[in-house]
Amino acid sequence: MPGFTGLRSSVTALSGCISGAKTIASVSAISARLVSETGHVRSNWLACIQYIENGAMSVNPQLTRRRFIKGVIFSGAAATAGTGFYLANAQSGGFAVERLITLNINGRSRPVDVYPTETLAYTLRYKLDLTGTKIGCNRGECGSCTVLIDGVPNYSCSVLTHNVKDKAVISIEGVKAADGTLHAVQQAFIAENAPQCGFCTPGQVMSAVALLNNNPRPSRDEVRQAMSGNLCRCGAYEHYLNGVMRASGQLA
Ligand code: FES
Ligand code: FES
Numbered sequence: 001m002p003g004f005t006g007l008r009s010s011v012t013a014l015s016g017c018i019s020g021a022k023t024i025a026s027v028s029a030i031s032a033r034l035v036s037e038t039g040h041v042r043s044n045w046l047a048c049i050q051y052i053e054n055g056a057m058s059v060n061p062q063l064t065r066r067r068f069i070k071g072v073i074f075s076g077a078a079a080t081a082g083t084g085f086y087l088a089n090a091q092s093g094g095f096a097v098e099r100l101i102t103l104n105i106n107g108r109s110r111p112v113d114v115y116p117t118e119t120l121a122y123t124l125r126y127k128l129d130l131t132g133t134k135i136g137c138n139r140g141e142c143g144s145c146t147v148l149i150d151g152v153p154n155y156s157c158s159v160l161t162h163n164v165k166d167k168a169v170i171s172i173e174g175v176k177a178a179d180g181t182l183h184a185v186q187q188a189f190i191a192e193n194a195p196q197c198g199f200c201t202p203g204q205v206m207s208a209v210a211l212l213n214n215n216p217r218p219s220r221d222e223v224r225q226a227m228s229g230n231l232c233r234c235g236a237y238e239h240y241l242n243g244v245m246r247a248s249g250q251l252a
Helices: 004-020 027-036 039-046 065-080 084-092 120-127 184-191 201-214 220-226 237-247
Strands: 049-051 057-059 100-105 108-113 146-149 152-155 168-170
Touching: 108 120, 146 201, 152 201, 184 201, 184 237, 201 220, 201 237, 220 237
Parallel strands: 100 168
Antiparallel strands: 049 057, 100 108, 146 152, 146 168
């Protein structure tokens, strides 16, 4: 399969095959758009191509003008929705998995259309509008995307949404009380001036909540260990530590 850098030439080849069959006059223009709108459309048009043993491409005999255009329209709609890079991964898994699933998010059932390889962080932010969960590194290193899955803190950027279908997910939006009262951890973080830029704060809150749910009066070292998966580029670690100690009632 050609690399993504070879996309334009591949599309041009595809364009030639199709236009040679007197089908789409504007395929080249559409193809250029496919290239410019990143890889998320790649799998659509790759599905139209067959690869023969020597590596050369040929057009899938099942490809019709109607199918090709439908694929382009679908891809364009996805790009317009701002799904960009993530759908490149999402669509690569194909469509064998049922996409319309129901998630349990913050105690509510949320039906959502999810690609097979879509991450939970992406689903929360861009499908469910729960933007309190932050995506920092998007590779399981910083902890800004931390959510609770069945009470356990997880990096949501590294969890497939399809894998939490039967689990209870709590994001930062689900931490406060029903009447809007902030969680004790949130109040303590404010009291200790823990958030600086605030980007890491939702993840810090989630890790602290998980810790205190299981260990209401942790030692300072236990707090340090429990929060070690949450990086803070502002360096407010001691403030967050103090916040957790305050939330546990061990700091006057
Ligand atoms: S964004 Fe998930 S760990 Fe950094
Ligand atoms: S408060 Fe800025 S990254 Fe932690």
